[in-house]
Amino acid sequence: MATTYNRRSFLRISSLSLAGAYLAACSFGGGTRAGAEGLLRAAFSQPINDLDPHGPSSVDESTLLASRLVYDTLIRRDGEELAPSVATSWEQTDPTTWVLTLRDDVTFHDGTPLTARDVKASLERVRDAGTAQSALWTSVTEVEAADDHTVRVVTDEPLGTLPVNLTLMFILPADKMNDEGFFRKPIGSGPFKVDSFTPSDVLELSAADHWNGRPELTRAALPYIPETSSQITALRTGELDVLWPVPPDQIRQLDGRDDITLETVPxxxxxxxxxxxxxxxxxxxxxxxxxxxxxxxxxxxxxxxxxxxxxxxxxxxxxxxxxxxxxxxxxxxxxxxxxxxxxxxxxxxxxxxxxxxxxxxxxxxxxxxxxxxxxxxxxxxxxxxxxxxxxxxxxxxxxxxxxxxxxxxxxxxxxxxxxxxxxxxxxxxxxxxxxxxxxxxxxxxxxxxxxxxxxxxxxxxxxxxxxxxxxxxxxVSTYALRGSVKGFEPVPSNQPDLRGVTLAN
The missing domain is CATH 3.10.105.10 (Dipeptide-binding Protein; Domain 3)
Structure with missing residues (x-):
């Protein structure tokens, strides 16, 4: 259940008021309160500065949080186990070769099919980006799209960590990912599509038709509220549905309130x-x-x-x-x-x-x-x-x-x-x-x-x-949830999956 504290949990950026910054950023066309019309407002402690999952922010928790909602990976983590995602299977056919088989029903948000060609381009892009995540892929010498649904990865030495590292490798459309301005409103194949994005301010999402089922939510907004006190106030007044991680010295401000649940997880x-x-x-x-x-x-x-x-x-x-x-x-x-x-x-x-x-x-x-x-x-x-x-x-x-x-x-x-x-x-x-x-x-x-x-x-x-x-x-991560939020599962990564979340009337 969840209280995570990360590098920027206590960022202090002064002079931004809750009313001015938060409500303006998250109005979705008006001053609707959290939970209205299927809209979940969930605030993470760090600002989302970049939606490029292969770029300089590729291992920042805020970029990863957004990426898991907008894009897909080949493999996902399910507790302590690895589970299929876009890849239905993966096999080490010899010490330096992995072969992955892809689903045939995955499409990007613009309707184009996701194929092995997109996987190849994405893996090569992150390998060559020179960022913190690139270090995971330095031994990859060749990525081959054998056909639309088969990817072959060759390394210069055995790479036993390839499956777990693929839980971080997000798939982008090969024909668009290098277009100028692409990451201001990127196209992915994840459960949510980007409606608008203002760096360090707010990310607005809406549900997409997804191979693993359309999300229960209609819309989600991830605002950044710099001041801890403003975060707490927004949750207590109903302007937020979810807040995480709650700093340990602020838990007492929320503990015991009938309309708020605290859940913690290492x-x-x-x-x-x-x-x-x-x-x-x-x-x-x-x-x-x-x-x-x-x-x-x-x-x-x-x-x-x-x-x-x-x-x-x-x-x-x-x-x-x-x-x-x-x-x-x-x-x-x-x-x-x-x-x-x-x-x-x-x-x-x-x-x-x-x-x-x-x-x-x-x-x-x-x-x-x-x-x-x-x-x-x-x-x-x-x-x-x-x-x-x-x-x-x-x-x-x-x-x-x-x-x-x-x-x-x-x-x-x-x-x-x-x-x-x-x-x-x-x-x-x-x-x-x-x-x-x-x-x-x-x-x-x-x-x-x-x-x-x-x-x-x-x-x-x-x-x-x-x-x-x-x-x-x-x-330990503490997640604070209003009573209207159902189906939210705290996770140790600070990157919760919002697909199964519902909002009670």
Whole structure:
């Protein structure tokens, strides 16, 4: 049931009023209230800036949310399992070849059939885009449309993660996807078609005839309401039907109201504090472990987040395939001091922690709590709460001592995070471990899920024991629903499927 907190859950953009920004953006031709005439108004905490599912925002949660409503994928995630979507079957015919069979009854919103040619063009486009999702497809050397309903994918090495990665690969019409202005009102084959889109403001959708059934809803609007207080007010007054994720410190504003239901679910989002393992003194794992033992992680998570987060037991959340619970680091300041002394830092040292406030709920409080605990063992940490643009530049340049942020395992599979971030070639935080590289690359190639699970368990152990970072909190998503909303299912990805939602009169 659902309370997810992601990177932008607490974006604060001032001076936009609820009445001016929200009602103007979402009037649908008048000031109708939420739920009127089959219209669902659902607000996510992040603005939808881009509808290009292969572009620079391809792994942003807001773009993925919109993409799952407008476009189709070949394969979809159904809980912990993978299920058919446009592809009815997929088979690894040899170690470097996958063959997918497509449905023959899928059409785009303009009535043209979706064929293997569209799949080929879409996969090649995302592979060559040079974006965060492109990294999933670098080993693809050939995509062949064998006939209208058969796709053959050839890789330069075994790619066992292809099926799960295809849950992110959205299919666009080959003849139109590169047209100028296409993504201002794109054409997909998903359950909803785009009526209008104003970036960072509102996405307006209407039901489409879909191969998996026409949605129960007639229309849906996804407005962006910047201020948390305005979001809460809109839900309470009936101008919104659904709001997510509700920040943990705002839940009390809605809990206990007869007309609002709160549903929570563990999410794919989590906090980590990376050490720059390529910069002294964090090149020494004894120092990294000492700083972890110096932080009373369990107490901080409980006091700050309450039911809004779970204590991490691995470098990925428990909701993710490949999670394997590890032995917790004890809160032990004396042991931390001893380990620092063994590393030649018995008098402590000075360092810094970088983050940006909008990274997630209560980020400032989490940073300050850790800084306070480190001070108790003689480690003086400069707080560097910077603007997001500066944070991103410094992160990419590895210009930090420690970095606090939220990450989301977008596919629900360990390869997306562990394989993408901790391989030595990625060089994201100066960490290199050849033993880990071997494990991650074997897992990336392996198609047997049982073997993949074992390999990721080993990867979790190595990353945890090496204390590449501190992994404090896996976030819980809280969805707030008005009583008129029926059939809404919270999901850990923050990308709910709205097809089965109905609105009671």
């Amino acid at each position: 999410s794919y989002a989590y906090y980590f504090n990376w050490f720059n393992c390529g910069r002294e003194p964090f090149t020494d794992p004894r120092v990294r472990r000492a700083l972890w033992k110096a932080v009373d992680v369990a107490t901080i998570v409980e006091s700050l987040f309450g039911a809004g987060a779970e204590l991490m037991t691995a470098p990925i959340p428990s909701t993710v395939f490949g999670h394997a619970a590890q032995k917790p680091y004890p809160y032990d300041p004396e042991a931390a001091r001893r380990e620092l002394a063994e590393a030649g830092l018995g008098d402590g040292f000075r360092t810094s922690l970088m983050w940006f406030s909008g990274t997630g709920p209560l980020a400032d409080g989490l940073a300050q709590a850790m800084i306070s605990d480190w001070a108790k063992i003689g480690v003086v940490v400069e707080a560097q709460n910077v603007e997001k643009a500066e944070w991103l530049q410094r992160l990419n340049d590895k210009d930090f001592d420690m970095d606090l942020q939220i990450n989301t395992v977008t596919t629900g599979d360990a390869d997306f995070t562990l394989g993408r971030l901790y391989d030595s070639a990625a060089d994201r935080m100066g960490y290199a471990n050849r033993e880990l590289d071997v494990v991650l690359r074997q897992a990336h190639k392996e198609s047997d899920q049982g073997k993949r699970r074992e390999l990721y368990a080993e990867a979790c152990r190595i990353i945890w024991d090496d204390a590449v970072g501190i992994f404090p909190a896996a976030l």
